[in-house]
Amino acid sequence: MDFDFYLSTMWSVLKALPLTLEIWFFGIAFGLIIASGLTWLRASGYKFGEYFTRAYVFVFRGSPLLVQLYLIYFGLSQFDFVRHSPILWPILRDPMYCTIVAMALNTAAYESEIFRGALRAVPVGQIEAAKAFGMSAFTRFRLVTLPIALRLALPAYSTEIILMTKATALASVVTIMEMMGTAQKIQHDTFRPIEVLTCAGVIYLLLNLSIARLFAWVEYRLSPHLRPPPEQSQQIKPVPEVL
Amino acid sequence: MSANVAAAAQAASSPDDKAAISVKDLRKCFGDHEVLKGISLEAHKGDVISILGSSGSGKSTMLRCINLLETPDSGEVRVDGELIQMKRSRDGHQLPADIRQVERIRANLAMVFQSFNLWSHMTVLENLVAAPTHVLKRPRAECLEQAEALLKRVGIWERRNYYPPHMSGGQQQRAAIARALAMNPKVMLFDEPTSALDPELVGEVLRVMRSLAEEGRTMLVVTHEMGFARDVSSKVMFLHKGEVDTVGEPKEMFARPPTPQFKQFIANFNK
Numbered sequence: 427m428d429f430d431f432y433l434s435t436m437w438s439v440l441k442a443l444p445l446t447l448e449i450w451f452f453g454i455a456f457g458l459i460i461a462s463g464l465t466w467l468r469a470s471g472y473k474f475g476e477y478f479t480r481a482y483v484f485v486f487r488g489s490p491l492l493v494q495l496y497l498i499y500f501g502l503s504q505f506d507f508v509r510h511s512p513i514l515w516p517i518l519r520d521p522m523y524c525t526i527v528a529m530a531l532n533t534a535a536y537e538s539e540i541f542r543g544a545l546r547a548v549p550v551g552q553i554e555a556a557k558a559f560g561m562s563a564f565t566r567f568r569l570v571t572l573p574i575a576l577r578l579a580l581p582a583y584s585t586e587i588i589l590m591t592k593a594t595a596l597a598s599v600v601t602i603m604e605m606m607g608t609a610q611k612i613q614h615d616t617f618r619p620i621e622v623l624t625c626a627g628v629i630y631l632l633l634n635l636s637i638a639r640l641f642a643w644v645e646y647r648l649s650p651h652l653r654p655p656p657e658q659s660q661q662i663k664p665v666p667e668v669l
Numbered sequence: 670m671s672a673n674v675a676a677a678a679q680a681a682s683s684p685d686d687k688a689a690i691s692v693k694d695l696r697k698c699f700g701d702h703e704v705l706k707g708i709s710l711e712a713h714k715g716d717v718i719s720i721l722g723s724s725g726s727g728k729s730t731m732l733r734c735i736n737l738l739e740t741p742d743s744g745e746v747r748v749d750g751e752l753i754q755m756k757r758s759r760d761g762h763q764l765p766a767d768i769r770q771v772e773r774i775r776a777n778l779a780m781v782f783q784s785f786n787l788w789s790h791m792t793v794l795e796n797l798v799a800a801p802t803h804v805l806k807r808p809r810a811e812c813l814e815q816a817e818a819l820l821k822r823v824g825i826w827e828r829r830n831y832y833p834p835h836m837s838g839g840q841q842q843r844a845a846i847a848r849a850l851a852m853n854p855k856v857m858l859f860d861e862p863t864s865a866l867d868p869e870l871v872g873e874v875l876r877v878m879r880s881l882a883e884e885g886r887t888m889l890v891v892t893h894e895m896g897f898a899r900d901v902s903s904k905v906m907f908l909h910k911g912e913v914d915t916v917g918e919p920k921e922m923f924a925r926p927p928t929p930q931f932k933q934f935i936a937n938f939n940k
Contacts, residue, residue: 552787569803
């Protein structure tokens with residue numbers, strides 16, 4: 427075992443972690459915004475909204491993220507109007523922006539489905555109670571529907587976020603030197619795929635472990651009502667079910 | 670004819686004698702099935718009206734039409750003399766004309782549900798404070814103080830920081846009654862409040878309801894508790910197949926059932 431090589435590779439790949447996190451963060455942030463819009467469209471009751479979101483989910487969930495990324499990065503620049511657009515071109519000529527756009531559009535399709543399911547699973551009785559106490563639609567949503575739906579969506583949402591972490595590796599195919607891109611470069615330079623890819627794999631594992639623990643903690647904090655009642659938990663110490 | 674007009678004008682304008690709840694000729698269909706076939710009801714301040722009927726007789730639907738959880742197909746509902754304005758949609762369905770008015774009226778008509786419907790992600794105390802602070806816009810400190818007093822009254826103050834799933838059905842229903850009381854409602858609507866409870870838990874809820882009746886609250890109670898209907902309520906209304914079969918003074922009605930349907934109904938309960 428060549429520890430020095432492992433260490434230096436580890437360090438080189440780690441230096442690319444901020445870039446990976448940047449793609450990850452902006453991808454899921456914009457994805458969340460788009461997904462919220464889609465969920466709202468779908469729930470609004472307008473026929474157009476329903477057809478649009480269905481078509482959106484069909485396209486972006488049904489085709490590979492890699493295809494979407496290539497189409498956005500290599501494909502869209504084939505159109506003259508894109509190259510001459512003062513708004514589109516600065517975004518679409520940059521591989522970093524393209525990756526973020528592709529990730530956001532892709533994850534939004536999955537997330538909107540997660541949110542739709544969570545909204546539908548909110549117990550009708552609790553919404554009715556909010557109505558019966560004179561709450562307006564907005565207050566009802568803010569105090570009852572949204573808090574309950576968020577708790578229901580969290581487990582599936584955390585899985586989607588972990589999938590997105592791994593998807594950031596695709597940025598390497600459009601020249602971004604994030605962790606995977608860096609690892610590939612070292613591999614090409616040294617012809618030592620096992621060591622290099624093991625290092626990258628371990629960092630992705632640790633990254634996802636922290637994300638999973640973070641979500642488990644949030645879930646634990648948000649659902650005291652699903653744990654044993656107080657007097658029972660005084661006897662049995664509550665063990666957070668992390669992972 | 671002119672007498673009717675005069676009576677109607679009087680009902681609309683006289684402020685002293687307005688009924689707390691007045692329902693006229695309420696009709697409601699679910700698909701082809703006509704659940705309410707023209708129901709009328711008047712509840713004055715301090716009335717405790719028990720609404721009886723076998724399942725499917727429309728009693729819950731009637732109650733839910735009063736606070737517009739169900740939209741009646743026709744008929745009118747007045748709360749404290751104020752008519753709930755309705756309009757027709759393009760496909761001929763009736764809709765509330767002004768949702769703000771409906772929300773304002775609902776805030777005066779606290780409801781207690783069969784399955785409690787406490788908000789499960791809030792503690793009992795938060796359940797009691799949510800609507801008064803956000804709907805009535807009362808100061809939070811004042812609401813908290815009132816909430817604690819109400820929880821003491823229904824005997825679950827020790828559980829104020831519990832979440833609903835951690836309490837027994839009887840405790841949850843008492844919390845739900847306290848939540849309704851926290852709105853200082855003009856009228857309380859009870860939709861089979863004891864039907865989802867284990868038999869040994871029914872008593873604690875009925876005791877709370879009885880104490881509310883005794884302090885002169887206006888209550889509409891859809892129930893299967895014959896004891897409560899006979900001993901506590903000031904009026905009993907018996908629905909049969911979507912129509913008012915009979916209305917009367919409880920002791921009299923139970924002693925001498927005025928219609929064969931009602932006689933049959935209570936006979937089934939005494940078996």
